[in-house]
Amino acid sequence: xxxxxxxxxxxxxxxxxxxxxxxxxxxxxxxxxxxxxxxxxxxxxxxxxxxxxxxxxxxxxxxxxxxxxxxxxxxxxxxxxxxxxxxxxxxxxxxxxxxxxxxxxxxxxxxxxxxxxxxxxxxxxxxxxxxxxxxxxxxxxxxxxxxxxxxxxxxxxxxxxxxxxxxxxxxxxxxxxxxxxxxxxxxxxxxxxxxxxxxxxxxxxxxxxxxxxxxxxxxxxxxxxxxxxxxxxxxxxxxxxxxxxxxxxxxxxxxxxxxxxxxxxxxxxxxxxxxxxxxxxxxxxxxxxxxxxxxxxxxxxxxxxxxxxxxxxxxxxxxxxxxxxxxxxxxxxxxxxxxxxxxxxxxxxxxxxxxxxxxxxxxxxxxxxxxxxxxxxxxxxxxxxxxxxxxxxxxxxxxxxxxxxxxxxxxxxxxxxxxxxxxxxxxxxxxxxxxxxxxxxxxxxxxxxxxxxxxxxxxxxxxxxxxxxx
Numbered sequence: 001x002x003x004x005x006x007x008x009x010x011x012x013x014x015x016x017x018x019x020x021x022x023x024x025x026x027x028x029x030x031x032x033x034x035x036x037x038x039x040x041x042x043x044x045x046x047x048x049x050x051x052x053x054x055x056x057x058x059x060x061x062x063x064x065x066x067x068x069x070x071x072x073x074x075x076x077x078x079x080x081x082x083x084x085x086x087x088x089x090x091x092x093x094x095x096x097x098x099x100x101x102x103x104x105x106x107x108x109x110x111x112x113x114x115x116x117x118x119x120x121x122x123x124x125x126x127x128x129x130x131x132x133x134x135x136x137x138x139x140x141x142x143x144x145x146x147x148x149x150x151x152x153x154x155x156x157x158x159x160x161x162x163x164x165x166x167x168x169x170x171x172x173x174x175x176x177x178x179x180x181x182x183x184x185x186x187x188x189x190x191x192x193x194x195x196x197x198x199x200x201x202x203x204x205x206x207x208x209x210x211x212x213x214x215x216x217x218x219x220x221x222x223x224x225x226x227x228x229x230x231x232x233x234x235x236x237x238x239x240x241x242x243x244x245x246x247x248x249x250x251x252x253x254x255x256x257x258x259x260x261x262x263x264x265x266x267x268x269x270x271x272x273x274x275x276x277x278x279x280x281x282x283x284x285x286x287x288x289x290x291x292x293x294x295x296x297x298x299x300x301x302x303x304x305x306x307x308x309x310x311x312x313x314x315x316x317x318x319x320x321x322x323x324x325x326x327x328x329x330x331x332x333x334x335x336x337x338x339x340x341x342x343x344x345x346x347x348x349x350x351x352x353x354x355x356x357x358x359x360x361x362x363x364x365x366x367x368x369x370x371x372x373x374x375x376x377x378x379x380x381x382x383x384x385x386x387x388x389x390x391x392x393x394x395x396x397x398x399x400x401x402x403x404x405x406x407x408x409x410x411x412x413x414x415x416x417x418x419x420x421x422x423x424x425x426x427x428x429x430x431x432x433x434x435x436x437x438x439x440x441x442x443x444x445x446x447x448x449x450x451x452x453x454x455x456x457x458x459x460x461x462x463x464x465x466x467x468x469x470x
Contacts, residue, residue, distance in 0.1 A: 001190075003437075006034050007202050008056040008192055012046025015057050017334040019050075021303045025058050026188075049193055049335070054202065056190045057333055062302070063313040065128070066326075069377060071299075074315060076120075076128060090127070097123035112399070113141035132317045136324050136350050137282060137398060145399045193335050196433075218244075220255060223263045229418040233263075250447055252440070254423035256281065256394045257409060271405075272412045278402030279428060283358060284395035287347040287369040289379070290386040294343055296378050305334070308343065314378075321372040322357065323347050342385065347373070353393055362389040397428040414454045420446070422457065435461040 009031035018025055028046035035041075047055040065072040070085045083091050098121035106114040112133065116125045133141050192198040204214055215235075221243070222234030232247040253260055261268065261276035294309060302310040314326040327346040329336045337344045347369050351357040360368065366387045374381040406428060413421055420443040421427050423436045431439070442457045 003441075004190060004199070005031065005056055007199060007206070008054055009033070009044070009047055010056050010190065011049050011058060013048035013050065015049045015334060016340075017305045017330075020305050023303065025060075027058065053193055053198075055193050057193060059189055059191045059312075059332065060302075060310075061187050061189050061312055062300075062310050062331075063315065064311055065315045065317055066376070066378070067128070067317040069318070071314075072128075074313075076124070086127075090123075094121060094123045094127065097121035109146040111142045112144040112146055115146040116141065128317060131319055132315065132324070135322070137396075137400075138350065138352060139400060143400050145404060147399050147403075191332055193333055195329075195333065195336060220259075220263055222265050223260070225264060225266055225416060229416050234265075248418075250418045250420070252420045252422055252443055254426040256397070256425045257421070257428045258394075260413075260421075260426075261409065269412065271408050275402045275405045275408045279406075280398040280401035280403070281394040282350045282396040282398055283353045284392040285349040285351060285357060285365065286390050286392075287349070287366060288388040288390075289345050289347065289370065289373075289384055291343040291345065291379060292341075292383045292385060293380075294345075294378065295380055295383075305330070305340065316376070318376050321376055322349060323369065323372050324350055326373075326378070350396070358391065365389050394425060397425060397430060399430070403428070410458065417452050420454065420457065427458070429461070431461050 010028040012028050012030070014023070014025065014027070017023070031044050031046050032041050033044060049055045049057060063074040065074045065076070068085070072082060072085055073079065076082060086094070101117060101121040105118050109115050109118060113125070113130075116129045116133075120129065130141055133144075137144060207214060217238040218235040219238065220233050221236050224231045224233070224245075230248070230251045232245050233251065235244050235246060236242075237244060256279075258276050258279045258281075261272060296309055298304060298307045298309045300310055304310050308330060309328065310331060311328055312331050314328070316323045316326060325348040327348070329344040329346060334340070349357060349369075357365070366389055370379070370381055370384055370387075373379045409428075410421075413419055422439040422443050424431050427439065439457050439460050442460060445451070446454070446456070
């Protein structure tokens with residue numbers, strides 16, 4: 001958290017939407033900036049987001065589930081809203097199912113299905129988790145290892161949700177770090193004025209200012225190695241088609257593990273190659289839609305600009321559409337939308353490269369996405385002003401295929417002393433952004449300290465005491 005706000009200081013005055021609705025939020029009075037690679041610090045006034053772009057906003061977090069054309073709390077909570085939407089009969093079945101699970105845990109947990117049932121009961125699993133998870137990953141929960149749950153939601157369960165709700169009714173955690181709150185329950189967060197990309201643009205400026213070089217639009221097509229390390233890489237410059245060879249002392253990789261292994265020019269063990277070819281990824285399509293208005297209305301007690309629904313994310317669990325999740329960018333930052341009267345949303349789809357959705361043209365996919373939201377009464381088809389479609393390959397590393405043999409690859413790559421695998425794709429691990437950044441920090445510390453073991457990097461978000469619930 002300190003690293004984030006050293007790059008973009010926390011706001012010292014209300015943001016545009018906070019001013020409009022008279023909303024009070026925690027703000028900073030001053031900011032302490034530390035020079036890169038230096039212990040020297042300087043204190044500056046906390047920036048006003050209305051005047052300065054290099055600023056981190058303090059945002060309220062609200063995500064909800066959209067199911068049977070109704071809103072449910074996310075994570076699910078046992079409150080009046082849930083009871084009313086589900087009905088008494090189904091609620092009782094869910095409660096009894098959970099009580100039965102408390103006395104008959106599935107041991108050992110071999111699949112994600114076992115993981116969900118142990119924490120939520122069979123009835124709630126079938127109601128909320130089974131279909132949605134299969135929509136996201138494209139396979140049944142019984143075929144996904146329990147590691148996925150351990151990576152992302154280990155600390156979340158009905159019991160923990162109830163305890164959190166009870167505590168919340170007495171005291172609100174205004175500490176921006178919220179270090180004692182289970183990740184899925186966090187109610188506020190920091191967000192760059194112009195989105196996460198702004199953070200890395202600022203970091204890139206610092207890197208080049210300090211004398212380093214960043215080469216973009218290049219693809220790694222070859223890796224030259226010896227018995228103990230990497231000698232050089234071969235890269236293809238996309239604009240010219242020129243092949244370049246780059247030597248280095250250390251190599252830090254965030255590229256998909258499958259592509260990394262395929263880039264080795266020397267013969268690699270057959271079992272390493274076999275595991276790499278069997279790694280599975282889910283690809284991603286996002287559709288941005290600019291709207292005049294949403295059809296869904298704000299029925300919460302939260303005051304928003306133009307009475308817009310206050311959600312950051314809406315998880316679409318309707319079984320009759322393919323969309324997995326919806327973002328409302330106005331609620332992430334009011335500065336992401338030029339015209340305050342318009343609404344900018346992002347639709348998220350998971351697919352496989354080469355399948356029917358992936359192969360649709362931008363025009364066809366836009367029409368398909370608009371019709372889906374119209375069908376479930378979130379928007380009206382004729383309220384769309386503009387759109388964009390973005391496709392991203394290998395967005396989510398999957399916990400099936402040959403993943404259960406991943407140690408074969410890990411042992412191989414760790415044998416190269418100057419090669420460090422970090423990040424989500426680099427480690428084929430479904431870490432969040434903060435844990436991915438922490439693997440990078442650990443790799444740099446290892447290089448600085450001459451530490452040859454990679455154990456501390458792999459242990460991030462893997463050791464029992466280090467999970468998100470901490």
